[in-house]
Amino acid sequence: MSAIPEGILYSKEHEWVRVEQGICTVGITDYAQSKLGDVVVVDLPKVGARLEYMKPACSIESFKAVSDVYSPLSGTVVEVNTEVSMDPGVVNRDPYGKGWLFKLKPERLEEEIKLLLKPEEYRRLIEGLSDA
Amino acid sequence: MRTPLYPVYADRAHFIDFYGWEMPVWFNSIEREHMAVRRNAGVFDISHMKRTYVRGKRVTDYLDYLCGARPSALKKGRLAYTHVLNERGGIIDDGIVFRLTEDEFLFVTNACTTQRMSSWMAEVAARGGFEVELEDRGGREAMIALQGPTSLSVLKDATGLDMASVKKFECVLYGRLLVSRSGYTGEEGVEIVGPSQDVLEVFEGLLGKGVEPCGLGSRDTLRLEMGYPLACVDFNEETNPYEMDAQRFLDFTKKFIGREALENLKPTRLLKGVLTDDRVVLRGGYTVECSPNVRTKLTSGTLSPVLGKGIGLGFFPVSVEAGSRVSVEVRGKKYSATVVRPPFIKK
Structure with missing residues (x-):
């Protein structure tokens, strides 16, 4: 069973967002990492890059596939987690903690945050997927 | 389709569709399974591979004509890697041929070519009038590969069978199991064929001894590190053995299908x-x-x-x-x- 912590929001593409003091931290969910298998390469966005709501922000590779990570909010990248470039496996081991990917300064937080899923809604989404 | 071992890992593996087979792609992690095979031992369900028992008085004539190698030269209990070519010298498949007795062989070939090989083997047999019997035991039999530097000791520990005195590319019968020193990972190891229930018990016994269950994901990364080509991925009927630097597996001292085409080919x-x-x-x-x-x-x-x-x-x-x-x-x-x-x- 995938972990779905409280206190953060989720996208339909299996990203999570933590909003703290106007800065949003983004990563992929436990469900996403378990489906990908070993994360072996993470291609992070550049600091200063402008990301758009639910457009590809960066990519994550496992042995089997390359997957886009979508930005759950529009905004500008203010920090990236260089630790995951050096040790991509941390995304598998600690997807909601040390495996975070990037932080952004949101542009349209108030309207876009309404489009994200609460933990209970995300739980229902993945339970509805045949292989959850 | 599912192999006879599916119930053992149904709730603990991640699956992929592999040419119609629902196969484990990984259990815990491809990297972990890969390193387990390089450092210790891992076990793979390879029951999806096609196993054809070939027997008859003229079985050696038939196999020598069907295969690039010369199965007739194998002593009982030995095996060889070989190719099966079409008339144009293109590779239909590669596989391992085992000599079980004077007039019975086992030919293990790839899952992706199962239909093609079934019809080709029958066609070649009929065309040449070889009168061989081709038997595919399907789900009544299973096959596993135990691979890694500690394979032989853990096999002995789990089953009592000591393969240390058996040479590479040789096989022995152990009860109803056929056990060979072979594999496709570059490591020491054995492959085991037999009635499904017997193989299932060995598989579980090995897991009980701490052997890492491995999926097709690590099987692929392991064979790639060794540069071993994979049927239907790296080669197909449009590829000839010269292009794969595989001349050493062909015996030009006898007739075989594809030989004439190869004599006029330069890669x-x-x-x-x-x-x-x-x-x-x-x-x-x-x-x-x-x-x-x-x-x-x-x-x-x-x-x-x-x-x-x-x-x-x-x-x-x-x-x-x-x-x-x-x-x-x-x-x-x-x-x-x-x-x-x-x-x-x-x-």
């Missing part, structure tokens, strides 16, 4: 490896640029868990030699790499 391309300078995952279909006008595409690739670098196989013009510097395009970015003659790792 224009050769299967070689590429090794990237950086940590990047290579995949089949990626373009390799050897020089501004010379490009090729990888047939398969991965990230080598041992080297931490991208590795791949592809067909290169014969003029591109090992050591050549090339670049591989990975989603719009170019990565420097070197053409190498596999294996990528020393064993």
Whole structure:
């Protein structure tokens, strides 16, 4: 069973967002990492890059596939987690903690945050997927 | 389709569809399973591979004609790697042929070519009037591969069978099990064929001794590190053995299907490896640029868990030699790499 912590929001593409003091931290969910298998390469966005709501922000590779990570909010990248470039496996081991990917300064937080899923809604989404 | 071992791992593996088979792709992690095989031991369900028992008075004539190698030269209890070619010299399949008795052989071939091999083997038998019996025991039998440096000791521990005195590419009967010193990972190990229930018990016994259950994901990364080509991925009927540098597996002192075509063929391309300078995952279909006008595409690739670098196989013009510097395009970015003659790792 995938972990779905409280206190953060989720996208339909299996990203999570933590909003703290106007800065949003983004990563992929436990469900996403378990489906990908070993994360072996993470291609992070550049600091200063402008990301758009639910457009590809960066990519994550496992042995089997390359997957886009979508930005759950529009905004500008203010920090990236260089630790995951050096040790991509941390995304598998600690997807909601040390495996975070990037932080952004949101542009349209108030309207876009309404489009994200609460933990209970995300739980229902993945339970509805045949292989959850 | 599911193999007879499916119930053992139904609720603990991640699955993929592999040519119609619902097979484990990994249990815990491809990297962990890969390293377990390189350092200790791992066990794979390979029951999806096609096993054809071939018997009859003229079985050796038949197999010598069907195969590039010379099965008739095998002593009882020995096995050989071989190719099956079409009339044009194209590779229909590769596989391992086991001599079980004077007039009975087991031929293990790939899952992806099951239908093609069934009809081809029957056609060749009928056309030549060889009067051989071809038997595929399907789900009544299972097959596993135990691979890794500690394979023989853990096998002895789990089953009592000591394979240490059995040479590589030899097999023995152990109860109803056929056990051979063989595999496709580059490591020490055995492959075990037998009635489903017997194989299932060995599989569970090995897991009970701490052997890592492994899926097709690590089977692929392991064979790629060794540069072993994979049927239907790296080669098919449009590929001839010369292009794979596989002449040593052909015996030109006898007649076999495809031989005449091969005598008039010269390879224009050769299967070689590429090794990237950086940590990047290579995949089949990626373009390799050897020089501004010379490009090729990888047939398969991965990230080598041992080297931490991208590795791949592809067909290169014969003029591109090992050591050549090339670049591989990975989603719009170019990565420097070197053409190498596999294996990528020393064993």
